[in-house]
Amino acid sequence: MRICLLSYRGNPYSGGQGIYIHYLSRALQSLGHEVHVLSGPPYPNVVDGVRIHKLESLNLYESESLRRDLLRIRTPLRFYEFLAVSVGTFPEPFTFSIRAYNRLRALMPQYKFDIIHDNQCLAWGLLLMKRLKIPVVATIHHPIPIDREIDLSQARNPWDRFRLKRWYSFLGMQHRVSKRLDRVITVSRSSAADIQRYFQVPEKALRVVYNGVDTDFFNCDGSVPKKPHSLIMVSSGQGNIKGLPHMLKALHSLKDKAEVKLTIVGTAPPDSQPARLIHEYGLEHTVTFTGAIEREELARLYAAAEIAVSPSLYEGFGFPAAEAMSSGIPVIATSAGALPEVVGKDGETCILVPPAEPDALAAAIKRLLNDQPLRKRLGEAGRKRVYQNFSWKQAARKTIAVYEELL
Numbered sequence: 030m031r032i033c034l035l036s037y038r039g040n041p042y043s044g045g046q047g048i049y050i051h052y053l054s055r056a057l058q059s060l061g062h063e064v065h066v067l068s069g070p071p072y073p074n075v076v077d078g079v080r081i082h083k084l085e086s087l088n089l090y091e092s093e094s095l096r097r098d099l100l101r102i103r104t105p106l107r108f109y110e111f112l113a114v115s116v117g118t119f120p121e122p123f124t125f126s127i128r129a130y131n132r133l134r135a136l137m138p139q140y141k142f143d144i145i146h147d148n149q150c151l152a153w154g155l156l157l158m159k160r161l162k163i164p165v166v167a168t169i170h171h172p173i174p175i176d177r178e179i180d181l182s183q184a185r186n187p188w189d190r191f192r193l194k195r196w197y198s199f200l201g202m203q204h205r206v207s208k209r210l211d212r213v214i215t216v217s218r219s220s221a222a223d224i225q226r227y228f229q230v231p232e233k234a235l236r237v238v239y240n241g242v243d244t245d246f247f248n249c250d251g252s253v254p255k256k257p258h259s260l261i262m263v264s265s266g267q268g269n270i271k272g273l274p275h276m277l278k279a280l281h282s283l284k285d286k287a288e289v290k291l292t293i294v295g296t297a298p299p300d301s302q303p304a305r306l307i308h309e310y311g312l313e314h315t316v317t318f319t320g321a322i323e324r325e326e327l328a329r330l331y332a333a334a335e336i337a338v339s340p341s342l343y344e345g346f347g348f349p350a351a352e353a354m355s356s357g358i359p360v361i362a363t364s365a366g367a368l369p370e371v372v373g374k375d376g377e378t379c380i381l382v383p384p385a386e387p388d389a390l391a392a393a394i395k396r397l398l399n400d401q402p403l404r405k406r407l408g409e410a411g412r413k414r415v416y417q418n419f420s421w422k423q424a425a426r427k428t429i430a431v432y433e434e435l436l
Contacts, residue, residue: 030139031062031144032052032063032144033140033146034064034146035049035067035145035146035147035148036069036150037121037126038150038278039051039066039069040073043182044105044169045348046100046148047073047147047210047370048348049368050066050073051073051171052072053421053425054066054079057425057429058078058111060425060429062429064080065081066082067081067129067132068083068134069084069085069128070083075345080352081150084132085147086121087107087110087114090180099188106124106127110124112176117192117196118195118199119196119198123154126154127152130158131388133158135352142163143164143169144432145158146166146428147165147166149167150167150327151203151207152199152202153206155427157211159211160413163407164435165210166210166435167211167214168212168213168214169215169228169230169367170215170216170334171216171224172227172393174200174227175227175270175366176197177194177200179270180193181193183274183302189286189350201227204227204229210230211435212236212239213234214238215235215237215345216240217237217371219345219370220367221235236427238424238431240352240424240427242311242351242419242421243421244412246328246414247352247353248332249332249357249412251331255335256334258288259334259336260289260394261292261330261331261334261337261358262276262291262294262326262337262339262340262349263293264295264303265295265338268292270341270342271340273293273303274306274392276338277303277307277310277312278387279394281310281387282387282388284310284311285396287395287398287399289315289392289394289398291315291338292334294319294349306396308432326433327352331353332357334361336404337349337354338360338362339360339361339363339368340361340363340382340390341365342365343365344367345367346367346371347362347367347371350362350368350379351419354379354408354412355411355412356412357412359404359407359408360380361379361381362379365380371419373410373411376411378407380393381395
């Protein structure tokens with residue numbers, strides 16, 4: 030089968046969508062299929078045998094020079110992209126989808142694709158692709174209206190609420206496009222229910238295919254020494270949906286009760302809410318941000334930690350929790366979204382706490398830090414659960430089955 034994967038941002042170490050495109054393309058190729066990836070920057074790393082087609086983008090969110098951006102505007106689409114970013118909206122999914130459609134039309138004489146598989150772009154260009162008489166499938170990791178609700182609930186003033194509503198204006202497009210696709214794949218039963226609720230995708234078009242975990246890479250071979258009293262969590266952006274403010278509040282309540290060192294995989298700009306809370310709570314010597322790191326360093330940090338924490342307010346799947354379990358370290362997670370589907374039963378393979386409850390989170394951290402046998406038991410049980418349930422080869426086979434339904 031000749032498969033075309035679309036990803037408007039593809040770097041495998043910048044978020045769950047990047048991890049997905051990296052490993053799914055590799056697993057599909059290993060099953061003998063011809064895999065092409067159309068991606069905008071930052072571009073994915075793909076294995077030998079997977080062909081990548083790099084699409085242009087102004088990439089204005091990482092630009093520092095307005096003058097340089099103006100010099101790059103040579104087409105109507107670039108002009109639209111520049112104006113849309115200038116007024117505070119998020120045009121990347123739309124502009125990528127149009128560029129991908131144009132590239133697919135150019136590739137058609139050379140390649141006849143059997144399937145087009147979008148990675149949560151969900152933009153108008155996908156409907157244009159249906160005119161090419163090729164089935165179009167999309168993966169929705171989770172419906173972004175949930176992020177919007179969480180961000181709006183934590184906005185500090187009316188101006189912040191206005192800016193957020195304007196930035197999330199692309200959601201109307203995603204709602205309309207997702208209902209018109211041939212199939213929608215999602216990565217958990219929790220996400221499937223939410224996609225029906227927020228996007229009204231009919232149940233007959235939805236398929237659940239769990240993500241995999243690279244259990245060979247994220248392992249527990251004991252080669253990295255543990256750091257005493259160490260916690261690790263993975264955050265992104267302002268950290269609201271990942272529950273970072275609640276994590277910091279939990280650490281604040283533990284300051285005089287337990288010795289704790291937290292490593293946060295991510296960044297916190299000086300004017301961000303996490304940075305302000307760290308200063309307010311006096312956690313400067315307790316919390317360390319890694320900044321952007323490669324996956325080799327991420328694996329080392331997991332292996333060195335005693336406990337992984339996933340205090341998210343919502344997860345469509347929860348790669349950090351699954352990767353930590355694969356690394357053999359015990360996980361404390363909230364019962365939000367799909368996390369219970371991934372981490373398993375409280376007390377058997379993990380510790381579960383309610384979301385947005387710092388006191389419960391602090392109690393679980395203190396309990397686990399003081400109970401080495403429990404940490405060992407949960408770490409071993411968690412590794413076994415991931416190994417048995419979350420395989421990329423299995424995910425690829427089930428994805429192929431969705432394609433075959435349409436062919």
